[in-house]
Structures are given as C-alpha cells and as structure tokens.
Amino acid sequence: MRAAVLRVHGEAPSHGEHPDPVPSEGQSVVRVTAAPVVPLDLLCASGTSYFGPPEVPYVPGVQGVGVVERSAVVAPGTKVFFATSAGMSPGDGSFAELCAVPDQDLVVLETPVPDTEVAALGLSGVAAWMVLTWRAQLQPGERVLVLGGGGAVGQAAIGTARVLKASRVVAVCRSEAARQRALAAGADEVVSLASDDLEGALTDATGGAVDVVVDPVFGAVATAAARLLAPGGRLVNLGGAAGDEATFSSAILRSRTAGILGYTNNALTPNQRRDALTAVLQHAAAGAIAVAHETAPLPDVTTAWHRQSSGQTLGRLVLTP
CATH class of the missing domain: 3.90.180.10 (Medium-chain alcohol dehydrogenases, catalytic domain)
Structure with missing residues (x-):
C-alpha cells in the first residue's frame, strides 16, 4: 500500500510503499478516506514525547475516517471514525491507504457530515x-x-x-x-x-x-x-x-x-469517546460546531507536515489517501 512513513525522528514523513497491515485478533482493517495531522502526531514523531521515541520506520496518524474492509464486529462497507496509538506504542497509524484498528476504537458513523469534516473535528x-x-x-x-x-x-x-x-x-x-x-x-x-x-x-x-x-x-x-x-x-x-x-x-x-x-x-472509555463524537457530529450536521480545515493528498504529506508544524495553514490540515 501507499503510506506516509516516518524514518527519522524529528523529520517529516515521506510518501512511499509500505507493507499492508496484518490485523491481529481483535482488530479490523479500515480503508482510510481522511486523516488529520494533529499536534500529537508532530510531538510523537519528534521523539521527545513522554511516551518515548517511537520505533522507526512507522506510519503516523492517531485518528482517521474510513470504510471497513475486514472485521469480525463491523460489516464491511461501514463508515467509521477510528483512533490509533501510532507514535505512542508500536504499530502504524492512519496516514496510509489501509490501517489496522482495535475493534474497540471503531466508531460507526451515521452522519451526513463529509469525511474530511469529521476528520477535522x-x-x-x-x-x-x-x-x-x-x-x-x-x-x-x-x-x-x-x-x-x-x-x-x-x-x-x-x-x-x-x-x-x-x-x-x-x-x-x-x-x-x-x-x-x-x-x-x-x-x-x-x-x-x-x-x-x-x-x-x-x-x-x-x-x-x-x-x-x-x-x-x-x-x-x-x-x-x-x-x-x-x-x-x-x-x-x-x-x-x-x-x-x-x-x-x-x-x-x-x-x-x-x-x-x-x-x-486518554482518560475516556471507548463508549464515552463514541457518545461524545456522535453528539458533536449531530450538531456539526446542523452547522453549529465546525473546525476550519483544508485538505491535501497523501502524496503531498511532506509539504503538508511542514505547513502544519509551522502553522502555515488555513486551519486543520486533513490528508486524503
């Protein structure tokens, strides 16, 4: 698959080939449609977070939106939001075409809000x-x-x-x-x-x-x-x-x-996270809660990463594999 891969702490990830995820028991595979670049991604990739320097190479991305491809708990084709521990523990994140996600970290989406807006929020x-x-x-x-x-x-x-x-x-x-x-x-x-x-x-x-x-x-x-x-x-x-x-x-x-x-x-239970996101998206659908954002294609991840880290964006930057 194509992915944004971080190879050196403190540097930007680059776009290239990366092995497809191999899900372990209790994980689903999601085809990613939108993944935001957030401060936690930048911090973990720097190697200076309190989680310790992540093992490289790895795919950053602590959250994303996508469609389930393989799962024992969610029907294929279901749209979901998901969180990952990329950069905080071993494993790859959402800056890729495919991502293996713990089943408990999937939030089924039933909202008219576009994927990029969901990711920005x-x-x-x-x-x-x-x-x-x-x-x-x-x-x-x-x-x-x-x-x-x-x-x-x-x-x-x-x-x-x-x-x-x-x-x-x-x-x-x-x-x-x-x-x-x-x-x-x-x-x-x-x-x-x-x-x-x-x-x-x-x-x-x-x-x-x-x-x-x-x-x-x-x-x-x-x-x-x-x-x-x-x-x-x-x-x-x-x-x-x-x-x-x-x-x-x-x-x-x-x-x-x-x-x-x-x-x-990190103190939230999966149910609390699901219920909170569901409530936010209900109000987002009505135009009451929104986050300014812009999108960038995954191949432009290096430029996008530098822009986000220097604050040279119109809002949250969302990658679209």
Missing part, C-alpha cells in the same frame, strides 16, 4: 465536548472563556459552548487569522494574546468574570484567565501549547471556591 471535537459537559459541567447561562480560540479545540469549544447555551463566549487568539476562525465559530468577542494589558483586555471583554475557562495553552494566559474566575468558576486545562507552568492566586481560588481541573482524552 475528530478528537478535538471530543475534547471540547467532554471538557464542557463532563469536567466543567457547564450550565445554561454561564460565561465561557476559550483560550487558543482559533485552534481546532478552541473552535469546537466555542461551538459547543453555544450549543450548551452559554450566555457569553469570549476567545483569546494569537493572530488575525485565528481571530477570524474564532468569530466564525461563534465567539462574541476575541481578545488578542498580544495585548499590552492582557488581563485588562480580558476583563473588558468578559465583564470581569467567567464561569468556565477552556485552556489548551496554559502559561501566562492561563494565569491571567484564572484571575477572572467567578465564584464556583472552573478552569479546565487540556494542553500546554504556551508553556508547562502557570501561576494561580491562592486567595482567589479560596475566596471564590474556584477550581483548576485537568483533562485528557
């Missing part, structure tokens, strides 16, 4: 949905602040907050392109990360208090956001794009009985 949509419904337990009428609002998780979180009837949704973004994506996703207002007085700008945009902060970035912006938590407010962290450390005020957390919570998709 994918586990980012799952994370946004579960952060707001499960960890933050967002209530109708509450106010939401989304950090990194122009990213895939941020856009999905903005849409999800709207679906869950947040009264106001404010986003923080780094660039003008990201600002436009956040506004298109449904943000009421967007604050620039480059503001000379970030906390002051956040105070003005939010009215001085928020009930939930969705934080995929951490660092200094999380420090500023945490100071705006209302009584009973919750900051949920699910990433560290801006740094691994932030500073929080004990007085604010105690006086407002506020909470700092962590989240990872």
Whole structure:
C-alpha cells in the first residue's frame, strides 16, 4: 500500500510503499478516506514525547475516517471514525491507504457530515465536548472563556459552548487569522494574546468574570484567565501549547471556591469517546460546531507536515489517501 512513513525522528514523513497491515485478533482493517495531522502526531514523531521515541520506520496518524474492509464486529462497507496509538506504542497509524484498528476504537458513523469534516473535528471535537459537559459541567447561562480560540479545540469549544447555551463566549487568539476562525465559530468577542494589558483586555471583554475557562495553552494566559474566575468558576486545562507552568492566586481560588481541573482524552472509555463524537457530529450536521480545515493528498504529506508544524495553514490540515 501507499503510506506516509516516518524514518527519522524529528523529520517529516515521506510518501512511499509500505507493507499492508496484518490485523491481529481483535482488530479490523479500515480503508482510510481522511486523516488529520494533529499536534500529537508532530510531538510523537519528534521523539521527545513522554511516551518515548517511537520505533522507526512507522506510519503516523492517531485518528482517521474510513470504510471497513475486514472485521469480525463491523460489516464491511461501514463508515467509521477510528483512533490509533501510532507514535505512542508500536504499530502504524492512519496516514496510509489501509490501517489496522482495535475493534474497540471503531466508531460507526451515521452522519451526513463529509469525511474530511469529521476528520477535522475528530478528537478535538471530543475534547471540547467532554471538557464542557463532563469536567466543567457547564450550565445554561454561564460565561465561557476559550483560550487558543482559533485552534481546532478552541473552535469546537466555542461551538459547543453555544450549543450548551452559554450566555457569553469570549476567545483569546494569537493572530488575525485565528481571530477570524474564532468569530466564525461563534465567539462574541476575541481578545488578542498580544495585548499590552492582557488581563485588562480580558476583563473588558468578559465583564470581569467567567464561569468556565477552556485552556489548551496554559502559561501566562492561563494565569491571567484564572484571575477572572467567578465564584464556583472552573478552569479546565487540556494542553500546554504556551508553556508547562502557570501561576494561580491562592486567595482567589479560596475566596471564590474556584477550581483548576485537568483533562485528557486518554482518560475516556471507548463508549464515552463514541457518545461524545456522535453528539458533536449531530450538531456539526446542523452547522453549529465546525473546525476550519483544508485538505491535501497523501502524496503531498511532506509539504503538508511542514505547513502544519509551522502553522502555515488555513486551519486543520486533513490528508486524503
């Protein structure tokens, strides 16, 4: 089969021939139709993740969409979303024509949403949905602040907050392109990360208090956001794009009985992941949740990889084998 193969840690994968997957017991074979290039792919391929350097050569791709070719549990021809552990444990991922997938990681799709849009949302949509419904337990009428609002998780979180009837949704973004994506996703207002007085700008945009902060970035912006938590407010962290450390005020957390919570998709059961993705796609079909994206053919994977890693895309980049 044709695949994107990583041969050296820290370099981009290249397109070429690779052995067809040989499924073990409890695995299905999926013909891939769309596979997003996500930050976890880049991190694992760098060889510097906390999972350790993956054995090379291997095919990256921690999630994808496709059609089942062989399976003991799903009928051939069924459209599915799937997750893989490529780069985190031995085995190949979704950047290929075919992929062997554990049966429990298949999510049967019954949606009119195109495969590339499903792939663009994918586990980012799952994370946004579960952060707001499960960890933050967002209530109708509450106010939401989304950090990194122009990213895939941020856009999905903005849409999800709207679906869950947040009264106001404010986003923080780094660039003008990201600002436009956040506004298109449904943000009421967007604050620039480059503001000379970030906390002051956040105070003005939010009215001085928020009930939930969705934080995929951490660092200094999380420090500023945490100071705006209302009584009973919750900051949920699910990433560290801006740094691994932030500073929080004990007085604010105690006086407002506020909470700092962590989240990872890895803590979800297969059923939770399936139910979250199904809910997200129901709202995506109605146009309420979306992630800006563009597509690239699998043979262009090296260029696409460099563009994604340097942020030179119009949104999430989705490979189409």
